[in-house]
Amino acid sequence: MPVREPPAGTSVILGGTRGIGGAVALRLASPGTHLVLLHLERTAEAEAHARRLTERGATVRLIRGNIAAPETLGAVAAAVEEAGQPCRHLVHSVAVTTFKPLIEVRPNQWDLVFAVSTRSLLTAVQALRRPLAAAHGRVVAISSQGATRHIPAYGPLGPAKAALEGLVRQLAVELAPEGIVLNAVRAGLVESDAASRLPDIARGAVRARTPLGRIGSLEDVAGAVCLLLSPDAGWIVGQVLEVDGGFSST
Amino acid sequence: METPLSHDAVLARLRSLLGDVLLLPPEEIPDGAGIMGELGAESIDLLDLRFRIEREFSIRYTHEDLIASVHPQATPDRFRSEFTVLTLARHIAGRIHAGA
Numbered sequence: 001m002p003v004r005e006p007p008a009g010t011s012v013i014l015g016g017t018r019g020i021g022g023a024v025a026l027r028l029a030s031p032g033t034h035l036v037l038l039h040l041e042r043t044a045e046a047e048a049h050a051r052r053l054t055e056r057g058a059t060v061r062l063i064r065g066n067i068a069a070p071e072t073l074g075a076v077a078a079a080v081e082e083a084g085q086p087c088r089h090l091v092h093s094v095a096v097t098t099f100k101p102l103i104e105v106r107p108n109q110w111d112l113v114f115a116v117s118t119r120s121l122l123t124a125v126q127a128l129r130r131p132l133a134a135a136h137g138r139v140v141a142i143s144s145q146g147a148t149r150h151i152p153a154y155g156p157l158g159p160a161k162a163a164l165e166g167l168v169r170q171l172a173v174e175l176a177p178e179g180i181v182l183n184a185v186r187a188g189l190v191e192s193d194a195a196s197r198l199p200d201i202a203r204g205a206v207r208a209r210t211p212l213g214r215i216g217s218l219e220d221v222a223g224a225v226c227l228l229l230s231p232d233a234g235w236i237v238g239q240v241l242e243v244d245g246g247f248s249s250t
Numbered sequence: 251m252e253t254p255l256s257h258d259a260v261l262a263r264l265r266s267l268l269g270d271v272l273l274l275p276p277e278e279i280p281d282g283a284g285i286m287g288e289l290g291a292e293s294i295d296l297l298d299l300r301f302r303i304e305r306e307f308s309i310r311y312t313h314e315d316l317i318a319s320v321h322p323q324a325t326p327d328r329f330r331s332e333f334t335v336l337t338l339a340r341h342i343a344g345r346i347h348a349g350a
Contacts, residue, residue, distance in 0.1 A: 041312070041313055066301050066304065068301065069301070069304070069305070096294065096297065097294070098292055098293070098294040100292075106272075106273060106295075107273070108270065108271045108272075108273075108295070108298050109292075109294050109295065109298070112294060112297065112298045112301075113294075155294075
Protein backbone atom coordinates (compact mmCIF):
# COMPACT_ATOMS: atom_id res chain seq x y z
CA MET A 1 0.00 0.00 0.00
CA PRO A 2 1.62 3.28 -1.06
CA VAL A 3 2.48 5.94 1.51
CA ARG A 4 -0.42 8.34 1.69
CA GLU A 5 0.42 11.79 0.36
CA PRO A 6 -1.00 14.79 2.19
CA PRO A 7 -3.31 17.31 0.56
CA ALA A 8 -1.52 20.06 -1.36
CA GLY A 9 -0.15 22.99 0.59
CA THR A 10 3.08 24.83 1.28
CA SER A 11 6.28 23.04 2.12
CA VAL A 12 9.22 25.03 3.45
CA ILE A 13 12.63 23.47 2.89
CA LEU A 14 15.61 25.21 4.42
CA GLY A 15 18.44 24.11 2.16
CA GLY A 16 15.96 22.93 -0.42
CA THR A 17 17.94 23.63 -3.58
CA ARG A 18 20.60 20.93 -3.27
CA GLY A 19 21.64 17.86 -1.31
CA ILE A 20 19.07 16.05 0.81
CA GLY A 21 16.81 19.11 0.95
CA GLY A 22 16.86 19.33 -2.83
CA ALA A 23 15.94 15.65 -3.12
CA VAL A 24 13.04 16.15 -0.67
CA ALA A 25 11.81 19.05 -2.80
CA LEU A 26 11.80 16.79 -5.86
CA ARG A 27 9.78 14.16 -3.97
CA LEU A 28 7.24 16.74 -2.79
CA ALA A 29 6.90 18.63 -6.08
CA SER A 30 3.51 17.98 -7.66
CA PRO A 31 0.55 19.98 -8.98
CA GLY A 32 -0.92 22.03 -6.14
CA THR A 33 2.26 22.03 -4.05
CA HIS A 34 3.91 25.32 -3.20
CA LEU A 35 7.58 25.08 -2.27
CA VAL A 36 9.44 27.80 -0.36
CA LEU A 37 13.14 27.03 -0.65
CA LEU A 38 15.89 28.80 1.23
CA HIS A 39 19.45 28.81 -0.09
CA LEU A 40 22.60 30.86 0.47
CA GLU A 41 24.95 30.24 -2.43
CA ARG A 42 24.92 28.92 -6.00
CA THR A 43 22.02 30.97 -7.25
CA ALA A 44 22.23 29.55 -10.78
CA GLU A 45 22.05 26.02 -9.42
CA ALA A 46 19.11 26.99 -7.21
CA GLU A 47 17.23 28.48 -10.16
CA ALA A 48 17.88 25.37 -12.25
CA HIS A 49 16.50 23.23 -9.44
CA ALA A 50 13.44 25.47 -9.20
CA ARG A 51 12.81 24.92 -12.92
CA ARG A 52 12.93 21.14 -12.43
CA LEU A 53 10.38 21.48 -9.64
CA THR A 54 8.01 23.64 -11.67
CA GLU A 55 8.23 21.09 -14.49
CA ARG A 56 6.68 18.68 -11.98
CA GLY A 57 3.79 21.03 -11.42
CA ALA A 58 4.84 22.76 -8.21
CA THR A 59 5.05 26.51 -7.72
CA VAL A 60 8.35 27.60 -6.24
CA ARG A 61 9.55 30.61 -4.29
CA LEU A 62 13.30 30.86 -3.89
CA ILE A 63 14.69 32.89 -1.01
CA ARG A 64 18.38 33.61 -0.76
CA GLY A 65 19.74 34.49 2.67
CA ASN A 66 21.71 33.73 5.78
CA ILE A 67 19.57 31.34 7.80
CA ALA A 68 21.08 32.68 11.01
CA ALA A 69 19.86 36.22 10.29
CA PRO A 70 16.40 37.10 11.69
CA GLU A 71 15.35 38.92 8.52
CA THR A 72 15.88 35.77 6.46
CA LEU A 73 13.36 33.73 8.41
CA GLY A 74 11.08 36.76 8.38
CA ALA A 75 11.21 36.59 4.59
CA VAL A 76 10.42 32.86 4.69
CA ALA A 77 7.43 33.46 6.95
CA ALA A 78 6.22 36.26 4.67
CA ALA A 79 6.50 33.95 1.67
CA VAL A 80 4.41 31.33 3.44
CA GLU A 81 1.76 33.90 4.22
CA GLU A 82 1.75 35.22 0.65
CA ALA A 83 1.25 31.71 -0.71
CA GLY A 84 -1.98 31.52 1.25
CA GLN A 85 -1.91 27.74 1.55
CA PRO A 86 -1.69 25.53 4.64
CA CYS A 87 1.93 25.24 5.81
CA ARG A 88 2.12 21.46 5.93
CA HIS A 89 5.88 20.86 6.10
CA LEU A 90 9.12 22.36 7.35
CA VAL A 91 12.33 20.55 6.49
CA HIS A 92 15.63 21.67 7.99
CA SER A 93 18.52 20.56 5.78
CA VAL A 94 21.20 23.15 6.51
CA ALA A 95 24.62 22.72 8.08
CA VAL A 96 28.11 24.16 7.96
CA THR A 97 31.31 23.05 9.57
CA THR A 98 35.04 23.36 9.39
CA PHE A 99 36.70 20.08 8.61
CA LYS A 100 39.37 19.83 11.28
CA PRO A 101 39.70 18.38 14.77
CA LEU A 102 37.32 19.92 17.27
CA ILE A 103 40.19 20.78 19.59
CA GLU A 104 41.45 23.28 16.97
CA VAL A 105 38.14 25.12 16.54
CA ARG A 106 37.96 28.81 17.39
CA PRO A 107 35.00 30.33 19.26
CA ASN A 108 33.64 32.19 16.21
CA GLN A 109 33.71 28.96 14.19
CA TRP A 110 31.82 27.08 16.93
CA ASP A 111 29.27 29.87 17.15
CA LEU A 112 28.68 29.97 13.40
CA VAL A 113 28.31 26.19 13.09
CA PHE A 114 25.75 26.14 15.88
CA ALA A 115 23.90 29.21 14.65
CA VAL A 116 23.47 27.77 11.14
CA SER A 117 23.20 24.05 11.88
CA THR A 118 21.22 24.00 15.14
CA ARG A 119 19.79 27.28 16.42
CA SER A 120 18.24 27.98 13.03
CA LEU A 121 15.78 25.13 13.52
CA LEU A 122 14.48 26.76 16.70
CA THR A 123 14.20 30.17 15.08
CA ALA A 124 12.54 28.70 11.98
CA VAL A 125 9.90 26.90 14.04
CA GLN A 126 9.37 30.09 16.05
CA ALA A 127 8.90 32.09 12.82
CA LEU A 128 6.49 29.54 11.34
CA ARG A 129 4.75 28.43 14.54
CA ARG A 130 1.40 29.97 13.71
CA PRO A 131 1.02 28.61 10.15
CA LEU A 132 2.42 25.21 11.15
CA ALA A 133 -0.02 24.92 14.05
CA ALA A 134 -2.93 25.98 11.86
CA ALA A 135 -2.10 23.26 9.34
CA HIS A 136 -0.99 20.59 11.87
CA GLY A 137 2.32 20.81 10.08
CA ARG A 138 5.11 18.29 10.30
CA VAL A 139 8.77 19.20 10.76
CA VAL A 140 11.78 17.05 9.93
CA ALA A 141 15.38 17.96 10.70
CA ILE A 142 18.32 16.25 9.02
CA SER A 143 20.89 15.01 11.48
CA SER A 144 23.98 12.91 10.90
CA GLN A 145 25.96 10.08 12.47
CA GLY A 146 28.20 12.73 14.02
CA ALA A 147 25.45 13.25 16.59
CA THR A 148 26.27 9.95 18.29
CA ARG A 149 29.76 8.93 17.16
CA HIS A 150 33.14 10.41 16.41
CA ILE A 151 33.75 11.37 12.78
CA PRO A 152 37.34 12.39 11.97
CA ALA A 153 37.88 16.11 11.29
CA TYR A 154 34.16 16.85 11.66
CA GLY A 155 34.78 20.02 13.66
CA PRO A 156 31.86 21.25 15.77
CA LEU A 157 29.23 19.61 13.59
CA GLY A 158 28.99 16.43 15.69
CA PRO A 159 28.03 18.36 18.83
CA ALA A 160 25.79 20.61 16.71
CA LYS A 161 23.90 17.60 15.35
CA ALA A 162 23.60 16.11 18.83
CA ALA A 163 22.13 19.41 19.99
CA LEU A 164 19.84 19.45 16.94
CA GLU A 165 18.40 16.06 17.94
CA GLY A 166 17.90 17.29 21.50
CA LEU A 167 16.18 20.38 20.16
CA VAL A 168 13.84 18.22 18.06
CA ARG A 169 12.95 16.10 21.07
CA GLN A 170 12.31 19.08 23.33
CA LEU A 171 10.24 21.01 20.80
CA ALA A 172 8.31 17.89 19.81
CA VAL A 173 6.96 17.53 23.33
CA GLU A 174 6.29 21.25 23.72
CA LEU A 175 4.51 21.68 20.40
CA ALA A 176 2.59 18.42 19.93
CA PRO A 177 -0.40 19.83 21.86
CA GLU A 178 -0.54 22.59 19.19
CA GLY A 179 -0.56 19.99 16.44
CA ILE A 180 3.02 20.59 15.29
CA VAL A 181 4.97 17.35 15.02
CA LEU A 182 8.76 17.23 14.91
CA ASN A 183 11.08 14.34 14.11
CA ALA A 184 14.61 13.93 12.80
CA VAL A 185 16.35 11.71 10.31
CA ARG A 186 19.90 10.70 11.20
CA ALA A 187 21.44 10.15 7.78
CA GLY A 188 24.42 7.94 7.14
CA LEU A 189 27.00 8.74 4.50
CA VAL A 190 25.27 9.61 1.22
CA GLU A 191 26.60 10.44 -2.23
CA SER A 192 26.94 14.21 -2.07
CA ASP A 193 29.43 17.01 -2.68
CA ALA A 194 30.80 16.55 0.83
CA ALA A 195 31.09 12.77 0.50
CA SER A 196 32.88 13.09 -2.82
CA ARG A 197 35.70 14.93 -1.05
CA LEU A 198 36.32 12.02 1.32
CA PRO A 199 39.31 9.81 0.55
CA ASP A 200 38.47 6.48 -1.09
CA ILE A 201 39.69 4.59 1.94
CA ALA A 202 37.09 6.32 4.13
CA ARG A 203 34.28 5.64 1.67
CA GLY A 204 35.40 2.06 1.38
CA ALA A 205 35.34 1.63 5.13
CA VAL A 206 31.76 2.88 5.30
CA ARG A 207 30.72 0.66 2.41
CA ALA A 208 32.34 -2.38 4.06
CA ARG A 209 30.52 -1.80 7.32
CA THR A 210 27.12 -1.13 5.74
CA PRO A 211 24.98 -4.29 5.55
CA LEU A 212 23.42 -3.10 2.30
CA GLY A 213 26.93 -2.80 0.90
CA ARG A 214 26.82 0.70 -0.58
CA ILE A 215 26.92 4.40 0.18
CA GLY A 216 23.45 5.89 0.50
CA SER A 217 21.84 8.15 -2.06
CA LEU A 218 20.11 11.48 -1.51
CA GLU A 219 16.90 9.79 -2.58
CA ASP A 220 17.32 7.10 0.12
CA VAL A 221 17.21 9.80 2.78
CA ALA A 222 14.55 11.90 1.02
CA GLY A 223 12.23 8.90 1.02
CA ALA A 224 12.54 8.54 4.79
CA VAL A 225 12.03 12.27 5.28
CA CYS A 226 8.85 12.17 3.19
CA LEU A 227 7.61 9.21 5.21
CA LEU A 228 7.94 11.32 8.37
CA LEU A 229 6.24 14.24 6.62
CA SER A 230 3.29 12.08 5.58
CA PRO A 231 0.04 11.35 7.47
CA ASP A 232 1.17 7.72 7.71
CA ALA A 233 3.73 8.87 10.29
CA GLY A 234 1.01 10.58 12.31
CA TRP A 235 1.82 8.77 15.54
CA ILE A 236 5.59 9.27 15.32
CA VAL A 237 6.63 12.19 17.51
CA GLY A 238 10.03 13.40 18.70
CA GLN A 239 11.91 10.49 17.16
CA VAL A 240 15.26 10.20 15.41
CA LEU A 241 15.06 7.74 12.51
CA GLU A 242 18.38 6.23 11.59
CA VAL A 243 18.66 6.00 7.78
CA ASP A 244 22.00 4.40 6.96
CA GLY A 245 21.63 1.05 5.24
CA GLY A 246 22.14 -0.69 8.60
CA PHE A 247 25.56 0.83 9.41
CA SER A 248 24.59 1.78 12.96
CA SER A 249 23.38 -1.75 13.72
CA THR A 250 26.82 -3.26 13.19
CA MET B 251 20.50 61.44 3.19
CA GLU B 252 23.10 59.63 5.25
CA THR B 253 26.69 60.30 4.22
CA PRO B 254 28.37 57.06 3.07
CA LEU B 255 31.17 55.82 5.26
CA SER B 256 34.65 57.01 4.35
CA HIS B 257 37.19 54.47 3.21
CA ASP B 258 39.10 54.91 6.49
CA ALA B 259 35.96 54.28 8.50
CA VAL B 260 35.25 51.11 6.52
CA LEU B 261 38.82 49.96 7.06
CA ALA B 262 38.59 50.56 10.79
CA ARG B 263 35.32 48.65 11.08
CA LEU B 264 36.66 45.83 8.96
CA ARG B 265 39.72 45.50 11.22
CA SER B 266 37.34 45.23 14.17
CA LEU B 267 35.32 42.50 12.44
CA LEU B 268 38.51 40.61 11.56
CA GLY B 269 39.66 40.94 15.14
CA ASP B 270 36.44 39.37 16.37
CA VAL B 271 36.63 36.51 13.87
CA LEU B 272 40.32 35.73 14.21
CA LEU B 273 40.82 36.69 17.89
CA LEU B 274 43.35 39.39 17.01
CA PRO B 275 43.62 42.92 18.40
CA PRO B 276 42.39 45.17 15.56
CA GLU B 277 45.32 47.55 16.02
CA GLU B 278 47.68 44.68 15.24
CA ILE B 279 46.08 43.90 11.86
CA PRO B 280 48.17 45.48 9.06
CA ASP B 281 46.37 46.92 6.03
CA GLY B 282 48.41 44.77 3.71
CA ALA B 283 47.94 41.54 5.63
CA GLY B 284 46.70 38.57 3.64
CA ILE B 285 43.44 37.52 5.24
CA MET B 286 43.85 33.84 4.41
CA GLY B 287 47.65 33.96 4.48
CA GLU B 288 49.21 36.05 7.21
CA LEU B 289 46.01 36.29 9.29
CA GLY B 290 45.19 32.59 8.91
CA ALA B 291 41.50 32.84 8.05
CA GLU B 292 39.88 29.58 6.95
CA SER B 293 36.92 29.00 4.61
CA ILE B 294 34.43 29.01 7.44
CA ASP B 295 35.89 32.29 8.66
CA LEU B 296 35.18 33.82 5.26
CA LEU B 297 31.54 32.79 5.61
CA ASP B 298 31.48 34.29 9.09
CA LEU B 299 33.14 37.44 7.79
CA ARG B 300 30.61 37.80 4.98
CA PHE B 301 27.71 37.60 7.43
CA ARG B 302 29.36 40.17 9.70
CA ILE B 303 30.03 42.49 6.73
CA GLU B 304 26.35 42.26 5.77
CA ARG B 305 25.25 43.16 9.30
CA GLU B 306 27.87 45.86 9.88
CA PHE B 307 27.47 47.70 6.59
CA SER B 308 23.84 46.81 5.76
CA ILE B 309 24.77 45.45 2.35
CA ARG B 310 24.38 42.09 0.69
CA TYR B 311 27.82 40.49 0.40
CA THR B 312 28.10 37.15 -1.35
CA HIS B 313 30.92 34.70 -1.83
CA GLU B 314 31.26 36.10 -5.35
CA ASP B 315 31.76 39.56 -3.83
CA LEU B 316 34.66 38.27 -1.74
CA ILE B 317 36.29 36.85 -4.87
CA ALA B 318 35.55 40.05 -6.81
CA SER B 319 37.38 42.11 -4.18
CA VAL B 320 40.50 40.65 -5.80
CA HIS B 321 39.17 39.92 -9.29
CA PRO B 322 35.90 38.35 -10.49
CA GLN B 323 37.83 35.55 -12.20
CA ALA B 324 40.54 35.22 -9.56
CA THR B 325 41.96 31.72 -9.31
CA PRO B 326 42.10 30.19 -5.83
CA ASP B 327 45.85 30.82 -5.67
CA ARG B 328 45.50 34.44 -6.77
CA PHE B 329 42.65 34.99 -4.34
CA ARG B 330 44.63 33.55 -1.48
CA SER B 331 47.67 35.72 -2.19
CA GLU B 332 45.88 39.00 -3.02
CA PHE B 333 42.94 38.94 -0.60
CA THR B 334 44.13 41.52 1.88
CA VAL B 335 42.51 43.74 4.48
CA LEU B 336 42.99 46.74 2.21
CA THR B 337 41.56 45.15 -0.96
CA LEU B 338 38.51 43.96 0.97
CA ALA B 339 37.99 47.35 2.59
CA ARG B 340 38.21 49.10 -0.79
CA HIS B 341 35.66 46.69 -2.29
CA ILE B 342 33.23 47.17 0.58
CA ALA B 343 33.63 50.94 0.41
CA GLY B 344 33.00 50.82 -3.32
CA ARG B 345 29.80 48.82 -2.78
CA ILE B 346 28.59 51.26 -0.14
CA HIS B 347 29.25 54.27 -2.33
CA ALA B 348 27.52 52.58 -5.24
CA GLY B 349 24.51 52.14 -3.02
CA ALA B 350 24.49 48.35 -3.50
